[in-house]
Amino acid sequence: MKTEKQITKTPTSKKEITIAIAGNPNAGKTTLFNVLTGLRQKIANYPGVTVERKEGIWKLEGESLQLIDLPGLYSLDVTSLDEQIACDVLTGKVPNLPQPDAVIAVVDATNLERNLYLVTQILEFRIPVVVALTMMDSAEKQSLQIDAKKMSELLQVPVIPVIASQKQGIQELSSAVMKAAKTETLPHIPWLADSEYILEDDEIHLSLSDDAAANKKIFARYNFISEVYQESVKQLNTVERNVSEKIDGFLTHKFFGLIILVGILLLVFQTIFSWASLPMDLLENAFGALGDFVRTTLPEGMLNDLIVDGIIAGVGGVLVFLPQILLLFLFLSILEDTGYMARAAFLLDKLMSRFGLHGKAFLPLLSSFACAIPGIMATRTIENPKDRLATIMIAPFMSCSARLPVYSLMIATFFAGQSFFGFISVGAVLMLAMYAFGVLTAIIAAFIMKRTILKSPPPPFVMELPPYRLPNLRTVFQNMLTRAGLFLKRAGTVILAISIILWAITYFPRTANTEVLMANDANGNPPSVEEIQKANEDFRQSEQIKNSYAGRIGHVIEPVIQPLGFDWKIGVALIASFAAREVLVSTLSIIYNVGKDENEESETLISAIKDAKKEDGTPVWTPLTALTLMVFFVLAMQCMSTVAVVRRETNSWAWTLFMVGYMTILAYIAAFLTYQGGKFLGFG
Amino acid sequence: MNLAKLSIGKEAKVIKINGNSAITRRLMEMGVIPGVSIKVIKTAPFGDPIEVRVRGYSLAMRRNEAETIEVSE
Numbered sequence A: 001m002k003t004e005k006q007i008t009k010t011p012t013s014k015k016e017i018t019i020a021i022a023g024n025p026n027a028g029k030t031t032l033f034n035v036l037t038g039l040r041q042k043i044a045n046y047p048g049v050t051v052e053r054k055e056g057i058w059k060l061e062g063e064s065l066q067l068i069d070l071p072g073l074y075s076l077d078v079t080s081l082d083e084q085i086a087c088d089v090l091t092g093k094v095p096n097l098p099q100p101d102a103v104i105a106v107v108d109a110t111n112l113e114r115n116l117y118l119v120t121q122i123l124e125f126r127i128p129v130v131v132a133l134t135m136m137d138s139a140e141k142q143s144l145q146i147d148a149k150k151m152s153e154l155l156q157v158p159v160i161p162v163i164a165s166q167k168q169g170i171q172e173l174s175s176a177v178m179k180a181a182k183t184e185t186l187p188h189i190p191w192l193a194d195s196e197y198i199l200e201d202d203e204i205h206l207s208l209s210d211d212a213a214a215n216k217k218i219f220a221r222y223n224f225i226s227e228v229y230q231e232s233v234k235q236l237n238t239v240e241r242n243v244s245e246k247i248d249g250f251l252t253h254k255f256f257g258l259i260i261l262v263g264i265l266l267l268v269f270q271t272i273f274s275w276a277s278l279p280m281d282l283l284e285n286a287f288g289a290l291g292d293f294v295r296t297t298l299p300e301g302m303l304n305d306l307i308v309d310g311i312i313a314g315v316g317g318v319l320v321f322l323p324q325i326l327l328l329f330l331f332l333s334i335l336e337d338t339g340y341m342a343r344a345a346f347l348l349d350k351l352m353s354r355f356g357l358h359g360k361a362f363l364p365l366l367s368s369f370a371c372a373i374p375g376i377m378a379t380r381t382i383e384n385p386k387d388r389l390a391t392i393m394i395a396p397f398m399s400c401s402a403r404l405p406v407y408s409l410m411i412a413t414f415f416a417g418q419s420f421f422g423f424i425s426v427g428a429v430l431m432l433a434m435y436a437f438g439v440l441t442a443i444i445a446a447f448i449m450k451r452t453i454l455k456s457p458p459p460p461f462v463m464e465l466p467p468y469r470l471p472n473l474r475t476v477f478q479n480m481l482t483r484a485g486l487f488l489k490r491a492g493t494v495i496l497a498i499s500i501i502l503w504a505i506t507y508f509p510r511t512a513n514t515e516v517l518m519a520n521d522a523n524g525n526p527p528s529v530e531e532i533q534k535a536n537e538d539f540r541q542s543e544q545i546k547n548s549y550a551g552r553i554g555h556v557i558e559p560v561i562q563p564l565g566f567d568w569k570i571g572v573a574l575i576a577s578f579a580a581r582e583v584l585v586s587t588l589s590i591i592y593n594v595g596k597d598e599n600e601e602s603e604t605l606i607s608a609i610k611d612a613k614k615e616d617g618t619p620v621w622t623p624l625t626a627l628t629l630m631v632f633f634v635l636a637m638q639c640m641s642t643v644a645v646v647r648r649e650t651n652s653w654a655w656t657l658f659m660v661g662y663m664t665i666l667a668y669i670a671a672f673l674t675y676q677g678g679k680f681l682g683f684g
Numbered sequence B: 001m002n003l004a005k006l007s008i009g010k011e012a013k014v015i016k017i018n019g020n021s022a023i024t025r026r027l028m029e030m031g032v033i034p035g036v037s038i039k040v041i042k043t044a045p046f047g048d049p050i051e052v053r054v055r056g057y058s059l060a061m062r063r064n065e066a067e068t069i070e071v072s073e
């Protein structure tokens, strides 16, 4: 690419330089990318596919270069989506993305041969390459002596040793890249030109693979690489078993390995629940205070109600989960960057494959116990699209933290203080049973889907077990920040819109007699009438709900949910909880006239639920109704944010709707069987 | 003999890779090609997958995949 030899400045007027970063997974790409771009980066999706694209601005010699982070790759033969995308980028086929002027090939110095394979392939695209030889510190520790100059001569590209985590070698790398981007000489690829590296046809009986020409190339590249390796790398004094292997002996031990794995899981789980609760309470209080403030500052009226009950309550209700999501991503990044994640997949692959799941599905499913959203985002590590889909489709069956308030309310209302045999709490057993029920359903659903709609040969499991490394704090935190940003963006768009819609259908049409009541209230009643005032207000709210669109929908769907033992009021709460599960609690409070500030432990809500009567005077709720509702909540897809994320991650409305549909139908059937079966057996 | 039968701690040379699937290709790209030496490090707790060492790094694969790799000690 010819660019004028201007002396810096006026970078806008001329063509922007584009640089791609490529490398094997775990080679240190992300760390280097972060060092080069700092916070000037953004995540976008490649058009039409779900693979993320990370782009950043690299300020260099007064110019801003566009830096593209390619997915982690082992090769450029198009057998996976990531490889396809990388090829498209390198050949300039991606819309709105110019062909890179040069490529930084990130090469892990401790794993040279395999890393160099990708370099040879990039060079075959005839794009200038600069090799960034990362992990030089680790190489030194392993007594590897690497002659970068010699390597550069043999490869005929610049080879720059760097330690990205310590920002060493960045200066040298920068100038080499700048030079490469402006060069016009094409790279040499001796391994395909020189017969020395190429096998004779009759020597290619070594593999049954039918594509002899492709195999020939693989051999030629590795032959060339072996030569480069032998001439530029020396192993000084043979190292004793390195630290990584010693750690590994423990962590993947037949017995201890599994115990440690369970221990780590419990720790992560426990921390997400306990550490997150403080910031979550703070956030909840903050949103409450904000709501109160706005309610009292803004003039009364629809706008006030919209902002307080619709926007602040709705968006706030979702944002309180931010601490949990951040903590989860903190753990995920640490587990990933240390190299432990690959070991967890290694330990559990056999077990998971019985259900048709990939070993790598384990972590996303675990995360989903906190929240399905990060769980579903974490499925990206599963390469096979069908395996990934299967995992996404079952992830929401894991009982997430938003279901807890619902379970708690039901248990507190109907099963508090009861026990089996005098010492096993019924509540605890029920709670555990709900979690187990979700897991069991997920396993069965995966099993069935992998044999029908998502049928594919058993997923190949060929996975690198990267050396254990200390995670780079900067990378970990930057990853958390990026995730938080994506989550906030969603809260600001999809969730905001849904909150407003939900508010509107409970707010409109306005009930006429509320005006009368409010007018009376406004006439300066003495404080002694406060109770009446509250009763009036509660009555007004309940009338409002009943006559609102939501209330009407509740009445319309009543025949459908009657076989589950639910009346129209529960129906309204169910509809509202399709936005987010925990909304059930606040909606029930509104419907049962107990004011909105009730939580799942509130006495008044509990007694209101117990006292609720049907028109014939029989109670609406029985323990069986409560159990039925819990069963419904285990299985039903009631979370708009999850729906939005599934849409984004699968890039398909069909799959998204399928998921909402099959989960909700399953939930209905299970709830139906629970209620009718229970009634048949004489409960309720 | 195939790689799945190689005992733990033993080193061998790859002679041939049987199969023409994408995974055969992947194995070759990751450096498992005839002539290279390969060593079995351990098996996972449930007997599958196995971990091997090749070209200085660790690779995990299922026994199914290992069976396609012919080796000689």
Ligand SMILES: Nc1nc2c(ncn2[C@@H]2O[C@H](COP(=O)(O)OP(=O)(O)OP(=O)(O)O)[C@@H](O)[C@H]2O)c(=O)[nH]1
Residues within 6 Å of the ligand: A023, A024, A025, A026, A027, A028, A029, A030, A031, A032, A071, A072, A134, A135, A136, A137, A138, A162, A163, A164, A165, A166, A337, A338, A469, A470, A471, A472, A475
């Ligand atoms: N010792 C050392 N460690 C490094 C260096 N660069 C990165 N690391 C560590 O190596 C691990 C992997 O680095 P990443 O930057 O996440 O690697 P990546 O290539 O982006 O990996 P993927 O995201 O899986 O593609 C992390 O734990 C880093 O902290 C380095 O120069 N020296």
